[in-house]
Amino acid sequence: MKGEKTMKYYVLEGTFVKNLPDKSELQKAIDEHLEYLKKGFNDGSILVSGPKIETGGGIIVVKCEDINKFCSDDPLVKAGIQEYRISEFKLHDCQSYLKDWFEQ
Template sequence: MYVIHLRYTGALAEIDDALDAHRLYLEQQFDAGAFIIAGPKIPCDGGIILAATMDRDRLDAIIAKDPFSQQRLVHYDIIEFNATRLAPGLNLPQSS
């Protein structure tokens, strides 16, 4: 699995202009099973995405489709980890 930390590098007006396209991109990735959790940071200077287990090349290709990435509005820090514990009642997504 991956934690993707997005940090805004563009002007907030540029972020706002690209936000609808970014949200559509997120919806597509949730529908495809690539993303599990996503939301803005507090304070709102970026966001966090939890991505399913996949090859890193596939994840990089998915991130390249993000309008924020295409417009160079964010910096991504990507942390891969192996989830070994989970709170009761939650299920880990299957590897794809």
């Protein structure tokens, strides 16, 4: 249909840049990033997120229409602390309890 928006699904891998700011500036940006993610959970666009164990950065599974805007609006990206590797995927199968998220 004309004007109909299509959600796409992505796995984002965030990686910290090499030259990080001081601890207080980094923590402020992380706190803002976590608030940003909370909005995504509240509006249903984020399925899961979490930090990577061995390095800085994290993983997010998200659905949205404009992934570039989603990434550029992230406070960690705005602060120049994190970059995202974006992988779009097409759902093949999932656990039954996840189907609602993919069908919304």
